[in-house]
Amino acid sequence: MRNFIFISLLIVAIPIVESCCHIEEFCFEVTTILTSNYDVENDQVLSKDSINSKSYAIQINSIAEEVLCLLNFNFGASLNAIGCDPDYYTLSDKLENISIISDADLSEEFPKGSELNTLFYPLEIREATDEKEVCRNGKCRIDWRINADFDELEEFFNNSIAYDNYYSSVGGIINDRRKLFKLEFPHAIKGNRHQFTLDFLFSSGKKIRAKTKTIIFK
Numbered sequence: 237m238r239n240f241i242f243i244s245l246l247i248v249a250i251p252i253v254e255s256c257c258h259i260e261e262f263c264f265e266v267t268t269i270l271t272s273n274y275d276v277e278n279d280q281v282l283s284k285d286s287i288n289s290k291s292y293a294i295q296i297n298s299i300a301e302e303v304l305c306l307l308n309f310n311f312g313a314s315l316n317a318i319g320c321d322p323d324y325y326t327l328s329d330k331l332e333n334i335s336i337i338s339d340a341d342l343s344e345e346f347p348k349g350s351e352l353n354t355l356f357y358p359l360e361i362r363e364a365t366d367e368k369e370v371c372r373n374g375k376c377r378i379d380w381r382i383n384a385d386f387d388e389l390e391e392f393f394n395n396s397i398a399y400d401n402y403y404s405s406v407g408g409i410i411n412d413r414r415k416l417f418k419l420e421f422p423h424a425i426k427g428n429r430h431q432f433t434l435d436f437l438f439s440s441g442k443k444i445r446a447k448t449k450t451i452i453f454k
Contacts, residue, residue: 261305263328264401268299269436271446274416279361279375282451289425289453293359293416294336294432296393300401303328325402327394329442334389335435336417340428343421352432356417357381358392389417393436425453 273282277291305328336352346352358380371377380386386395396415429452436444 260324262325262398262402263303263305264300264325264398265303265329266298266300266327266331266397266436266438266444269434269444269446270297270299271295271432271434271448272297273448273451274414276359276361276377276416276418279414285450286452286454289419289421292451292453293418294356294434294448296415296417298397300327300397302401325398327398329438329440331390331393331436332439333437334393335437337433338430339433340430342425342428342430353389355419355421356389357420358386358389359416359418360396360413361416362413427453 272295273287274280274293274295275282275287275291276293277288281295305326334353336356337349338346338352339348341347342350342352342355346355360376360378360380362376362378380392386392392415396413400413429450431450432448434446434448436446438444
């Protein structure tokens with residue numbers, strides 16, 4: 237009986253506490269994904285059609301719209317914290333899988349049409365804003381494999397896209413954050429012209445396909 241009363245009071249108290257804290261939920265849905273060939277070493281979108289493979293990355297940009305949050309019961313840690321939790325933001329339709337293939341042989345082990353997802357890792361480049369961060373020439377390169385929550389391309393995509401759209405929607409200042417899928421291969425790739433196709437599969441079953449411009453590895 238005591239447990240029932242406690243649970244009943246908790247259910248009533250949580251919305252009251254959160255309403256006092258003015259916690260808001262922001263949900264977004266991705267409608268378009270754009271890609272660019274990126275030169276990590278020089279921190280710029282490629283203007284040429286060739287690059288050293290060790291400096292190659294695919295830059296990810298997206299267009300998303302704010303949607304109604306459904307069944308997002310975010311209790312957070314408000315009951316245990318002195319202050320209020322920050323606003324909650326997420327993608328309502330989360331990315332479940334990214335498939336990356338090339339229209340040419342990458343190596344004998346990875347011929348044309350092979351799944352290349354495991355050869356790319358999440359990397360972010362942004363302006364230096366924290367003295368505690370290790371940055372070079374005012375740029376911070378964040379290898380998200382150091383974060384167990386974001387070490388996969390899918391989790392990196394879901395969190396970074398939600399973050400960018402949230403701060404844009406509330407009028408916050410967004411640093412110039414470059415979201416990249418960095419190619420990591422044990423040796424230099426030379427020769428073939430490559431066009432990468434990225435297929436994004438979301439939890440709703442929606443699919444979005446994006447293709448890079450053709451690139452030559454040298």
